[in-house]
Amino acid sequence: MTHLLEVNNLQVNFKTYGGEVKAVRDVSFHLDKGEILAIVGESGSGKSVTVQTLMGLIPTPPGKIKNGEILFEGQDLLKLSKKAMRQVKGSKMSMVFQDPMTSLNPTMKVGKQIEESILTHQNVSKSEAKEKAIEMIRLVGINNPQERHGQYPHEFSGGMRQRIMTAIALACRPDILIADEPTTALDVTIQAQVLDLMKDLKDDLDTSILLITHDLGVVAETAERVAVMYGGVIVETGTVEEIFENPRHPYTWGLLESIPDVTGDEKKRLLPIEGSPPDLFSPPKGCPFAPRCKFAMEICAEEMPPPFEAGDGHEAKCWLNDPRAPQVEDLIAAGREPS
Amino acid sequence: MYIVKRILTMLITIWVIATLTFFVMKVIPGDPFASDADVLPPEVLENMRDKYNLDEPIAVQYVLYLRDLVTFDLGYSIQSQTRSVNAILADGATASALLGIQAMAIALVFGLLLGILAALNHNKIIDYVSMFIAIIGISVPSFILAPLLIKYFAVEWGLLPVASWGSWEHSILPSLALAASPLAVIARFMRSSMLEVMNQNYIRTADAKGLSTTKLVIRHGIRNAILPVVSFIGPLFVFLITGTFVIEKIFAVPGIGRYFVDSIFNRDYPVIMGTTIFFSVILVVTLFLIDISYRFIDPRIKLTSGGD
Numbered sequence: 037m038t039h040l041l042e043v044n045n046l047q048v049n050f051k052t053y054g055g056e057v058k059a060v061r062d063v064s065f066h067l068d069k070g071e072i073l074a075i076v077g078e079s080g081s082g083k084s085v086t087v088q089t090l091m092g093l094i095p096t097p098p099g100k101i102k103n104g105e106i107l108f109e110g111q112d113l114l115k116l117s118k119k120a121m122r123q124v125k126g127s128k129m130s131m132v133f134q135d136p137m138t139s140l141n142p143t144m145k146v147g148k149q150i151e152e153s154i155l156t157h158q159n160v161s162k163s164e165a166k167e168k169a170i171e172m173i174r175l176v177g178i179n180n181p182q183e184r185h186g187q188y189p190h191e192f193s194g195g196m197r198q199r200i201m202t203a204i205a206l207a208c209r210p211d212i213l214i215a216d217e218p219t220t221a222l223d224v225t226i227q228a229q230v231l232d233l234m235k236d237l238k239d240d241l242d243t244s245i246l247l248i249t250h251d252l253g254v255v256a257e258t259a260e261r262v263a264v265m266y267g268g269v270i271v272e273t274g275t276v277e278e279i280f281e282n283p284r285h286p287y288t289w290g291l292l293e294s295i296p297d298v299t300g301d302e303k304k305r306l307l308p309i310e311g312s313p314p315d316l317f318s319p320p321k322g323c324p325f326a327p328r329c330k331f332a333m334e335i336c337a338e339e340m341p342p343p344f345e346a347g348d349g350h351e352a353k354c355w356l357n358d359p360r361a362p363q364v365e366d367l368i369a370a371g372r373e374p375s
Numbered sequence: 376m377y378i379v380k381r382i383l384t385m386l387i388t389i390w391v392i393a394t395l396t397f398f399v400m401k402v403i404p405g406d407p408f409a410s411d412a413d414v415l416p417p418e419v420l421e422n423m424r425d426k427y428n429l430d431e432p433i434a435v436q437y438v439l440y441l442r443d444l445v446t447f448d449l450g451y452s453i454q455s456q457t458r459s460v461n462a463i464l465a466d467g468a469t470a471s472a473l474l475g476i477q478a479m480a481i482a483l484v485f486g487l488l489l490g491i492l493a494a495l496n497h498n499k500i501i502d503y504v505s506m507f508i509a510i511i512g513i514s515v516p517s518f519i520l521a522p523l524l525i526k527y528f529a530v531e532w533g534l535l536p537v538a539s540w541g542s543w544e545h546s547i548l549p550s551l552a553l554a555a556s557p558l559a560v561i562a563r564f565m566r567s568s569m570l571e572v573m574n575q576n577y578i579r580t581a582d583a584k585g586l587s588t589t590k591l592v593i594r595h596g597i598r599n600a601i602l603p604v605v606s607f608i609g610p611l612f613v614f615l616i617t618g619t620f621v622i623e624k625i626f627a628v629p630g631i632g633r634y635f636v637d638s639i640f641n642r643d644y645p646v647i648m649g650t651t652i653f654f655s656v657i658l659v660v661t662l663f664l665i666d667i668s669y670r671f672i673d674p675r676i677k678l679t680s681g682g683d
Contacts, residue, residue, distance in 0.1 A: 091583055093579060093582060122586070125582075125583055125584070126583060130584075133579065135576055138575060138576040140577055140580065141577040141580070141595050141599070142674075143599055143672075143674060143675075144595070152581075152586065152590075153584040156584060156586055188674040188675065201580070205583075
């Protein structure tokens with residue numbers, strides 16, 4: 037079965053004065069039609085770089101795509117010319133960015149910014165484009181679309197701007213919507229609204245969504261499948277249920293434990309994952325999480341674990357899943373407290 | 376409402392400038408007739424003083440001056456008594472303004488172009504070459520650049536007239552010489568503004584729409600990068616069109632630049648006042664027009680008469 041989007045062994049480096057940062061080291065994942073895949077990870081784990089590479093937004097230099105392929109409907113986007121790639125971005129694949137306050141052109145009417153995308157990719161007249169733009173503003177749930185069409189970004193609130201960003205991204209009915217931390221800059225009630233909006237539009241327009249986030253609450257609420265990224269590598273991937281109910285990677289355990297519990301009156305300490313993320317100038321040859329892992333074994337520092345199958349579509353890159361590895365329960369019994 | 380308020384402020388500004396200039400001018404030691412005192416009989420000098428109200432107390436002179444000023448009468452030059460200051464300014468202003476406008480056009484077109492090209496090719500050879508040109512433009516003074524231009528374009532290659540004024544050809548070299556330094560300033564300013572804008576998130580948004588590079592640069596880049604440049608184009612423009620002493624002297628352009636300097640040497644009171652008021656009126660009006668134009672180029676700016 038071919039996937040709508042398939043990323044294989046993607047490797048992206050950045051040249052800096054301090055050396056070469058290996059931001060994305062070996063990332064493979066796929067996205068099917070109508071699906072929501074969440075990529076989760078902390079800052080610097082390579083999730084944003086991964087999706088910006090998909091969109092061809094990585095400036096080269098300093099960026100360099102060392103290896104890998106990005107198959108969209110079977111065609112490798114990395115092999116496309118700049119011009120051919122421009123026909124894909126904004127049209128078949130589009131993106132909503134993290135900070136709605138700075139992601140819209142301050143001197144251009146929002147309506148024009150939506151029309152621009154329509155006029156670039158569709159063979160329509162200016163008045164048709166305007167009508168479509170107004171329709172998009174209505175679709176993302178903004179009142180008075182007619183009037184709002186002629187306003188500038190500074191006349192919109194953060195949540196409203198993110199709706200406009202969504203309208204821009206969806207204006208050409210793309211097959212894939214990439215949302216790079218779309219709710220990070222918004223307050224919680226607005227976050228929920230924007231996420232609901234995206235889910236609704238996904239159903240209406242039959243768009244697949246690639247959602248980048250570090251918020252597991254957002255993942256649980258929105259996504260169908262999850263890829264957990266750490267140190268430029270996807271360490272675990274599976275359905276939302278599998279990842280939340282049966283996680284197989286110590287980093288995922290840490291993430292899940294670190295979610296603050298707001299139910300009950302009992303005061304609990306927050307549980308952080310001790311240590312700091314790996315130095316991507318010279319990433320470890322073994323598992324990137326090994327130095328912070330409570331259950332690390334000798335092999336973990338020596339060799340990168342292969343993906344271990346843990347059920348249908350559930351894979352974890354962790355040696356603990358090797359049949360030869362000791363049981364985690366035994367390790368805990370031997371004094372290795374899980375956090 | 377905003378416009379009325381601004382016009383009132385402008386009038387007050389010009390009154391303050393006129394008052395300050397008037398008294399500062401009187402404080403300078405010397406006398407417009409100092410060099411004539413030995414040759415002219417005392418009666419004639421007396422007569423002259425009377426004509427220019429110089430025999431009155433300073434306060435009275437000031438009031439008389441203001442009275443004339445509101446009727447746009449700037450008086451007669453003391454140095455060349457047959458000419459009114461209005462006529463002197465009117466004669467010279469055409470040449471100076473023409474020169475200034477041409478220089479401004481050259482500086483704007485090439486300065487912006489150079490700055491934009493440099494920014495789009497950041498840290499590449501085009502960037503280095505542009506900024507090298509800009510550094511030269513800023514650091515070579517016009518009194519060196521002007522003779523060099525004359526030496527090559529006029530004397531050695533015989534392409535253009537050496538100096539003087541008349542045909543359009545005469546205005547090319549002085550315009551170039553005058554444009555060099557503002558061109559360099561605009562280029563450097565535009566480059567840094569453009570570099571900043573091209574790193575903004577909304578550029579990435581536009582890129583993600585699949586826009587062509589030309590549209591990306593023009594609609595989203597230049598449009599925003601030019602805003603800060605506009606704010607210093609105003610004063611720059613005023614300095615260029617009100618004549619420059621050095622360039623007009625070297626190329627023998629009959630502009631008003633020399634009056635700014637000569638009038639002070641000669642204590643030619645009416646001309647000192649005239650040039651100063653002429654300059655400040657143009658400056659104040661240009662700044663006003665720039666402020667109004669901001670309303671159209673930057674939608675975030677609203678013109679209000681302001682509370683506090």
